[in-house]
Amino acid sequence: MTQSSRATKWALITGASSGIGYELSKVFAREGYNLILVSRNEEALQKLATQLRTEHEVLAKVIAKDLAASNSPQEIYSQVLKESIAVNVLVNCAGLGLAGKFSETDLSTELRMIQVNIVALTELTKLFLQDMVRRREGRILNVASTAAFQPGPLMAVYYATKAYVLSFSEAIFEESHNSGVIVTALCPGPTRTDFQNRAGLAESKLFNPKRLLRTDEPLEVAELGFEGMIRGEAIVIPGFRNKLLASAVRFLPRKLVRKAAMKLHETAYPSISS
Numbered sequence: 132m133t134q135s136s137r138a139t140k141w142a143l144i145t146g147a148s149s150g151i152g153y154e155l156s157k158v159f160a161r162e163g164y165n166l167i168l169v170s171r172n173e174e175a176l177q178k179l180a181t182q183l184r185t186e187h188e189v190l191a192k193v194i195a196k197d198l199a200a201s202n203s204p205q206e207i208y209s210q211v212l213k214e215s216i217a218v219n220v221l222v223n224c225a226g227l228g229l230a231g232k233f234s235e236t237d238l239s240t241e242l243r244m245i246q247v248n249i250v251a252l253t254e255l256t257k258l259f260l261q262d263m264v265r266r267r268e269g270r271i272l273n274v275a276s277t278a279a280f281q282p283g284p285l286m287a288v289y290y291a292t293k294a295y296v297l298s299f300s301e302a303i304f305e306e307s308h309n310s311g312v313i314v315t316a317l318c319p320g321p322t323r324t325d326f327q328n329r330a331g332l333a334e335s336k337l338f339n340p341k342r343l344l345r346t347d348e349p350l351e352v353a354e355l356g357f358e359g360m361i362r363g364e365a366i367v368i369p370g371f372r373n374k375l376l377a378s379a380v381r382f383l384p385r386k387l388v389r390k391a392a393m394k395l396h397e398t399a400y401p402s403i404s405s
Contacts, residue, residue, distance in 0.1 A: 138189045143167040146225030148175035154353035165190035171197040199243040204254035221259045223252040224274040228289045241288045248292035267311035273300045277320045280377045285396035304365040313363045317356040320373035322347045
């Protein structure tokens, strides 16, 4: 890279080309971080990188990788090492979703989802966490979901992957006590991104504009996630109503929780994801 920057810290953000990851990239740049932007959409990443360099005078490096490929996390880490960059913040935001009855959905899509949502996130966390612990400094922000707090009929695999992300992140948060590293799980509720269309949820009651509970804006989620990570919180749940719902499911009968989740997702649930 030939451009210069006044920023000294680096943040690596997966899923940076759209949605919450896109907004997180802008928040980190605004707060004075150089960026490593990761997504499979290289064109979108290059456009974002140019914007961040111009608006915030930071360095922005693009790594176009599909995290559904099993070798991608190691390749990303190796490329960062080759550039002699010490990553101060890792943001695991890339994720896939899929709506439909598990008996009818596409297995290959669900296996890709597990690879992106769980396996790649775990491997990237392992690789960069070890370096952070050695330096006794770092932050990791793993994007989970309020879906992590309950089962998700008609989105069974997606909800299960987010439950993993939350449990995993909380455990590493506790393990990293006094290490100089903090791991935070960001658990947004329904957010206004293209995720619902790619996951086949366009007609779901969760994203119905007439629903009682409003859909969050991705920038709002990104800012709250960043602020909670900086404060050193283990879990960040944006919005009072999302906090309330996440707490309520612990006290309600599991049968009622399952049925309520089923009602929210009832739709034609096409088996589509990307």
